[in-house]
Amino acid sequence: MKKAVIFSMVTALVMATVAAVQAQQRDGISIVGSSTVYPFATVVAEKFGKAGTFKAPKIESTGTGGGFKLFCGGVGIQHPDISNASRAIKASEFEACRKNGVTDIVEVKIGYDGIVVANSKKTPALKLTSKDIFLALAKEVPDPKGGENLVANPYKTWKDVNASLPNVKIEVLGPPPTSGTRDAFIELAMEPGALKFEPLKKLSKEDAKKFTKLFSSIREDGAYIEAGENDNLIVQKLGANPNALGIFGFSFLDQNTDKIQGSFVDGNQPTFENIASGKYPLSRPLFFYVKKAHVGVIPGIKEYLAEFTSEKAWGKDGYLSEKGLIPMPDAERKQVAENVKATKAMTEVK
Amino acid sequence: MNNTLSPPAASPPRRTIEIVNRSLKRRYRAERRFRFYGLLAIMLSVLFLALLFASIVGKGYSAFWQTSIRLAIFFDPEVIKKDTLVNADYAALVRESLFKRFPQVEERQDKRQLTSMLSSGSVYRLRDMVLQDPDLVGKTAEVWLPADDDMDMLIKGHFRRDLPESERRVSDKQIAWIERLEAEGRLERRFNTMFLTAGDSREPELAGIWGAVSGSFFTLVITLVLSFPIGVAAAVYLEEFAKKNRWTDLIEVNINNLAAVPSIVFGLLGLAVFLNFFGLPRSAPLVGGLVLTLMTLPTIIIASRSALTAVPPSIREAALGVGASKMQMVVHHVLPLALPGMLTGTIIGMARALGESAPLLMIGMVAFIVDIPKGFTDSATVLPVQIYLWADSPERAFVERTSAAIMVLLAFLVVMNAGAIILRKKFERRW
Amino acid sequence: MLTLTRMDETALAHTMVETDSKPRSGDDPGKRRVSREIRETVGRVTVDDPRMVCRNVNVYYGDKQAIKNVSVDIGRNEVLAMIGPSGCGKSTFIRCLNRMNDTIDGCRVTGEIILDGTNIYDKSVDVVPLRAQVGMVFQKPNPFPKSIYENVAYGPRIHGLARNKAELDECVETSLRKAGLWEEVKDRLDHPGTGLSGGQQQRLCIARTIAVNPEVILMDEPCSALDPIATSVIEDLIDELRIQYSICIVTHSMQQAARVSQRTAYFHLGDLIEVGPTGRIFTNPSHQLTQDYITGRFG
Numbered sequence A: 001m002k003k004a005v006i007f008s009m010v011t012a013l014v015m016a017t018v019a020a021v022q023a024q025q026r027d028g029i030s031i032v033g034s035s036t037v038y039p040f041a042t043v044v045a046e047k048f049g050k051a052g053t054f055k056a057p058k059i060e061s062t063g064t065g066g067g068f069k070l071f072c073g074g075v076g077i078q079h080p081d082i083s084n085a086s087r088a089i090k091a092s093e094f095e096a097c098r099k100n101g102v103t104d105i106v107e108v109k110i111g112y113d114g115i116v117v118a119n120s121k122k123t124p125a126l127k128l129t130s131k132d133i134f135l136a137l138a139k140e141v142p143d144p145k146g147g148e149n150l151v152a153n154p155y156k157t158w159k160d161v162n163a164s165l166p167n168v169k170i171e172v173l174g175p176p177p178t179s180g181t182r183d184a185f186i187e188l189a190m191e192p193g194a195l196k197f198e199p200l201k202k203l204s205k206e207d208a209k210k211f212t213k214l215f216s217s218i219r220e221d222g223a224y225i226e227a228g229e230n231d232n233l234i235v236q237k238l239g240a241n242p243n244a245l246g247i248f249g250f251s252f253l254d255q256n257t258d259k260i261q262g263s264f265v266d267g268n269q270p271t272f273e274n275i276a277s278g279k280y281p282l283s284r285p286l287f288f289y290v291k292k293a294h295v296g297v298i299p300g301i302k303e304y305l306a307e308f309t310s311e312k313a314w315g316k317d318g319y320l321s322e323k324g325l326i327p328m329p330d331a332e333r334k335q336v337a338e339n340v341k342a343t344k345a346m347t348e349v350k
Numbered sequence B: 001m002n003n004t005l006s007p008p009a010a011s012p013p014r015r016t017i018e019i020v021n022r023s024l025k026r027r028y029r030a031e032r033r034f035r036f037y038g039l040l041a042i043m044l045s046v047l048f049l050a051l052l053f054a055s056i057v058g059k060g061y062s063a064f065w066q067t068s069i070r071l072a073i074f075f076d077p078e079v080i081k082k083d084t085l086v087n088a089d090y091a092a093l094v095r096e097s098l099f100k101r102f103p104q105v106e107e108r109q110d111k112r113q114l115t116s117m118l119s120s121g122s123v124y125r126l127r128d129m130v131l132q133d134p135d136l137v138g139k140t141a142e143v144w145l146p147a148d149d150d151m152d153m154l155i156k157g158h159f160r161r162d163l164p165e166s167e168r169r170v171s172d173k174q175i176a177w178i179e180r181l182e183a184e185g186r187l188e189r190r191f192n193t194m195f196l197t198a199g200d201s202r203e204p205e206l207a208g209i210w211g212a213v214s215g216s217f218f219t220l221v222i223t224l225v226l227s228f229p230i231g232v233a234a235a236v237y238l239e240e241f242a243k244k245n246r247w248t249d250l251i252e253v254n255i256n257n258l259a260a261v262p263s264i265v266f267g268l269l270g271l272a273v274f275l276n277f278f279g280l281p282r283s284a285p286l287v288g289g290l291v292l293t294l295m296t297l298p299t300i301i302i303a304s305r306s307a308l309t310a311v312p313p314s315i316r317e318a319a320l321g322v323g324a325s326k327m328q329m330v331v332h333h334v335l336p337l338a339l340p341g342m343l344t345g346t347i348i349g350m351a352r353a354l355g356e357s358a359p360l361l362m363i364g365m366v367a368f369i370v371d372i373p374k375g376f377t378d379s380a381t382v383l384p385v386q387i388y389l390w391a392d393s394p395e396r397a398f399v400e401r402t403s404a405a406i407m408v409l410l411a412f413l414v415v416m417n418a419g420a421i422i423l424r425k426k427f428e429r430r431w
Numbered sequence C: 001m002l003t004l005t006r007m008d009e010t011a012l013a014h015t016m017v018e019t020d021s022k023p024r025s026g027d028d029p030g031k032r033r034v035s036r037e038i039r040e041t042v043g044r045v046t047v048d049d050p051r052m053v054c055r056n057v058n059v060y061y062g063d064k065q066a067i068k069n070v071s072v073d074i075g076r077n078e079v080l081a082m083i084g085p086s087g088c089g090k091s092t093f094i095r096c097l098n099r100m101n102d103t104i105d106g107c108r109v110t111g112e113i114i115l116d117g118t119n120i121y122d123k124s125v126d127v128v129p130l131r132a133q134v135g136m137v138f139q140k141p142n143p144f145p146k147s148i149y150e151n152v153a154y155g156p157r158i159h160g161l162a163r164n165k166a167e168l169d170e171c172v173e174t175s176l177r178k179a180g181l182w183e184e185v186k187d188r189l190d191h192p193g194t195g196l197s198g199g200q201q202q203r204l205c206i207a208r209t210i211a212v213n214p215e216v217i218l219m220d221e222p223c224s225a226l227d228p229i230a231t232s233v234i235e236d237l238i239d240e241l242r243i244q245y246s247i248c249i250v251t252h253s254m255q256q257a258a259r260v261s262q263r264t265a266y267f268h269l270g271d272l273i274e275v276g277p278t279g280r281i282f283t284n285p286s287h288q289l290t291q292d293y294i295t296g297r298f299g
């Protein structure tokens, strides 16, 4: 008994020491970042690993901001090599990186992701405009009776918002504030919707801060329901409640076309083609960022980049498109691929 | 029942038995009521448990079967050269075989649809076959290859065939081909060994839980090896040796507090201490085990202490009375008697650790990891994290795999808790 | 310290106890009040050939004094019985004799208890050999949850009394024989000790105690949980053991004290009221309290 206790303690100690020594090397690529890019990066990583030459990269889904925090922690094996992002790096993040010695960063734009506003196939698809979306979801809207003042959102049904829409209660299941999808949705749908109103347009020029707060405040009276980070859950709930709408990434629509459909936004439905051509407005670019100092130190980074930017991966008929990534136009792909090949570091944040 | 019991009062004789009889009905009613509530509570919880199990098993059992397609593969020596065994174009072999079977398919678009019926993992299966037996090259063999997850969903009835073509992920042509393969006996639902033996994958038909199970195993080994001896030693010291004073009271309060701290806090602590300070590797079972050790220690200490207090003092006195030293008393008599309780506490702590994912997020174990971890410092994930990741995946086929992984996790938990009961029964002694 | 003056039996101070003036109601002992002045022991506390000598022993549980200034000798090869109403401190006192009170938090002992010329409460004294020398049998039979053999062998084993298995076997056998249990258990030594009957368990505990070959055996109400037949077996056993050991026994049965002991000590609320040869105590007690107790007026 006593011996067993001592023995196990000693073993643990030894193992901890061994591990501390082993921590001095790393043979696989470490990737962190956006949960939106995660489903695409993981596919590449798996193919890359199974090809047999290198270990499959490890990919943590930390969210874009969390990813940059880790990525910008410094240069060295304990810091990740690549950070996925569902938006471009912010100037503040770039600065933080620089402060920690992460000076040379290669930006790789990989394609687009659509954000869909979908409902169950049991009811017809809605034909929305960004104005409708703003009116239905903003916390404060311009007074429907006219005038310049803002009132708490009075709209109860879609018909209230726009006479051409059906007379059903507004009920939207969407991501919580922590989610990148929500940020993108606000930027792509709510802001343009708000700008459709003359007084608000004026406001945006006079008091940008107040305007930002206005269009990014989503109503909290129950019409918008925060459904958590799990998009599958939203899809399931839409099946159970045909009158509800859900907001999530295009890949979830792509995988569930038998159950749900995307609403038209400004005249276009979220199809692969419409997003690729830019007709569908709710789409955002996806990126990843590479620490140049790690290229050539951690084995396989170059090859991973080559795999990701190859036509069979991110091309029009590539395996990433099967997973729902919307490819960039040919010319842009070529441009980015060349940058990657030359590992051209970005000099400033656009 | 004796008359003499009644007090010698003038008032109407009040015999105890009469008073008792009068209240008897009420007492029994109360008892029946209580029993009924108790039964109701049990039935409700059993019902919910049954519902949970039924829904999980109902959704998940089909993941243990996977649609496979049998193809005659010609291991073309033109394609597989001696020096390119590893990275030969095995996909070409599959393509060739399919085109031979469906010679009428000619258009490029159709050919793509045809080849996409098989999993992209088929090539690895063929590669492994050749690597294992290089003599295959030049021969033709009938090989069962996994079907694509969409085909699998179709066969399993998760996709409806009667919907318009545009609304399903499987085209009319593919359905026709599937039906032909089925008629020829080349399509079967076979036991999904991949699910039990493979690591994670983004292709549902290739995804398995073995990577997560191994990760959980390594993590729990660290947790057990550290938390059991430390927990037991701490409990023994506090209970048997430490003087009862303000310091031990303070420690006790803190331990009880720690047991109630949300697990994510331990993750933050682990990040700060093990990763940032000691520089241990991210995503490693070693660190996961350390974090979970912090989390389970209070549970084990509390359980061990109550197991120690449950040892009757007469046994201690008996040992001391024949001249055993305190240490001998503890090691020879108290510990063996307290061990079942300690083990139960430990297993319950372990079971909790097995189901924990929140603290592992902070130390990078919530990650996509293809390779199966082989040691304590390899990148790894754990079962609950795997469940979480799959539940978050868009592919429909991951729905059943999520439930199946939950079944596996539940099975482990049931085994562990049953183990706790068996251990307790086995080591339990009368005194 | 043995330098203490031996108290002369005749020179003992008279009782300072006063009973209150109310007539005794006899059937209501709660009404009797005894003033709480210091009482001195009646009778001769010393013996000619003492094994243990206790002088001015005080025991406190926290602030509460449970034993007040008790002095008494335990003679060689004699059985000293301790009687008294429950809660009077018999157990507390007997547990002082092998320092079992050490295990109780907040228990403090002052005074001297001398064994082989040293005060057992001396800082230099180790309790482990002390307890090997002064064994104890408890009120409730408490065999280890192990086999009969292991129960008896445990003491010799931890003290290293047997050099080999054969010696250990022999030790177990003789101990069980002395405890009068051998014939009953010799075929099932590997059975659990807890599976025996109450009386057998208590004899097993006695065997366990004598297996380490102590010089003094302390017994705290060893028969209180036993039926009369088992009790008489144990009593006979005690009588035999006296030949070899000094025995100190607490009992609440006066008959038992009368049967097994040579000397009897009567405790009352922490005081040692009276000590004397058993025969005299039961036939002709000197102290009122002793008289009241043995005549069954309270207790």
Ligand SMILES: Nc1ncnc2c1ncn2[C@@H]1O[C@H](COP(=O)(O)OP(=O)(O)O)[C@@H](O)[C@H]1O
Residues within 6 Å of the ligand: C061, C066, C084, C085, C086, C087, C088, C089, C090, C091, C092, C093, C104
């Ligand atoms: N562990 C203890 N802590 C505090 N008081 C105690 C303890 N054990 C006994 N006492 C007190 O000491 C007195 C003597 O107890 P005890 O020696 O057990 O009496 P007896 O054995 O004669 O019945 C009682 O008043 C009892 O309440």
Ligand SMILES: [Mg+2]
Residues within 6 Å of the ligand: C090, C091, C092, C220, C221
């Ligand atoms: Mg007692």
